[in-house]
Amino acid sequence: MTATPATPSTPAASASSSTPAPSSAAPLVLADLSIGQELARTQHEITRDTLVRYAGASGDFNPIHYNDTVATEAGLPGVIAHGMLTMGSAITGLLDALGDPTLVRAYSVRFTNPVPVPATGSVTLEVVAVVGALDESAGTARVDIAAQVDGTKVLGRARATIAPSAAAPSTVGQGAAA
Amino acid sequence: MTTTPDPAFAGRTYPAGPVHTVSAAKIGEFARATGSRSALHTDVDAARAAGHADVIAPPTFLVSLAQATEAQYIEDPTAGIDFTRVVHGEESFTLHRPVVAGDHLVPTLTVESIRAAGGHAMVATRVDLADEAGEDVASVRSMIVVRGD
Numbered sequence: 337m338t339a340t341p342a343t344p345s346t347p348a349a350s351a352s353s354s355t356p357a358p359s360s361a362a363p364l365v366l367a368d369l370s371i372g373q374e375l376a377r378t379q380h381e382i383t384r385d386t387l388v389r390y391a392g393a394s395g396d397f398n399p400i401h402y403n404d405t406v407a408t409e410a411g412l413p414g415v416i417a418h419g420m421l422t423m424g425s426a427i428t429g430l431l432d433a434l435g436d437p438t439l440v441r442a443y444s445v446r447f448t449n450p451v452p453v454p455a456t457g458s459v460t461l462e463v464v465a466v467v468g469a470l471d472e473s474a475g476t477a478r479v480d481i482a483a484q485v486d487g488t489k490v491l492g493r494a495r496a497t498i499a500p501s502a503a504a505p506s507t508v509g510q511g512a513a514a
Numbered sequence: 515m516t517t518t519p520d521p522a523f524a525g526r527t528y529p530a531g532p533v534h535t536v537s538a539a540k541i542g543e544f545a546r547a548t549g550s551r552s553a554l555h556t557d558v559d560a561a562r563a564a565g566h567a568d569v570i571a572p573p574t575f576l577v578s579l580a581q582a583t584e585a586q587y588i589e590d591p592t593a594g595i596d597f598t599r600v601v602h603g604e605e606s607f608t609l610h611r612p613v614v615a616g617d618h619l620v621p622t623l624t625v626e627s628i629r630a631a632g633g634h635a636m637v638a639t640r641v642d643l644a645d646e647a648g649e650d651v652a653s654v655r656s657m658i659v660v661r662g663d
Contacts, residue, residue, distance in 0.1 A: 380549060386547075389546070389547045390547040390548065392543065392547070393540070393543035393544045393546070393547035393548075394544065394547070394577065394578050395578050395581075395582070396578075396581065410598060419602040419605070420574060420577050420602075420605065421547070421548065423574055423605060424544075424547075424548035424550070424572060424573075424574040424577075425548050425549050427550075427572075427573055427574070428548060428549045428550045428551065431550055431551075431552060431572070431573075432551065432552070435552075436552070436554065436564060437550065437552050437554060437555070437570060437572055437573060438554075438566070438570050438609075438612035440573040440609065441608070441609050441610075442606070442607060442608045442609065443573045443574065443606070443607045443609075444604070444605065444606035444607070444655075445604065445605055445606075446603065446604045447601075447602050447603060447604065447605075496573070
């Protein structure tokens, strides 16, 4: 799978905090987040090769993810992506923005529509991750993740809870960020 | 032949185990397969520099162990689950601490609920993962829909 890195975040209406562009070089800081702020926007090309690789990595060898005959007999339009591949891929833009993937403390989704994957060529999973809520006492933010293929929503209520640093690592111990 | 999930399984918790050792190689494969590009998944030196004991798992990595644990219920013929009719409805991960290569995890499966809804059955399971000292590491919840006729 190839992923397009996030472009710099959309500046959100925030009175006093600067809004640094997220990157693995400049990890997100909780104090700099604001509701509605876009943290990641990525595109993921999914091919049959992607499905085979995920099957091997995950151990999920359900044939509806590689065999058109089995998939069609199961009432599907054809081979579909593993829901867990879509879920796992949809959070990678956020992981890049966070720098440290272990800052994700929870992640949940509903699978709302299957993702058919053609025998040749690819489908494009388009993902946007936006700050949905902030909990300063818990030191966490809820990130709402929208994921669609050809304009169809494939994940519903996709939400991650992240626990970024209160301040940038280089300034820890030198006082909290503004 | 049509079977439906036996509601009597709801609330059942299975015996814990077996112990699973988290593999650095499987973490690397999973990260590559999902496009998770952080060096912390594959470079042990980078992971240690970031304060971890070894390479760290992507957020959804534990799905494999969870599904292997769920199999003792899903594949039990007396549970009445026709896997050809199963659709994955929801999945949820709660991560109490980073999962790192070399962790010894003890999974415990609970069938949380079995509900009829519009001719289908919605089956919710939870796999709790603890370390060998009994400390909580993570919980993985899954909801599957077993289609009716």
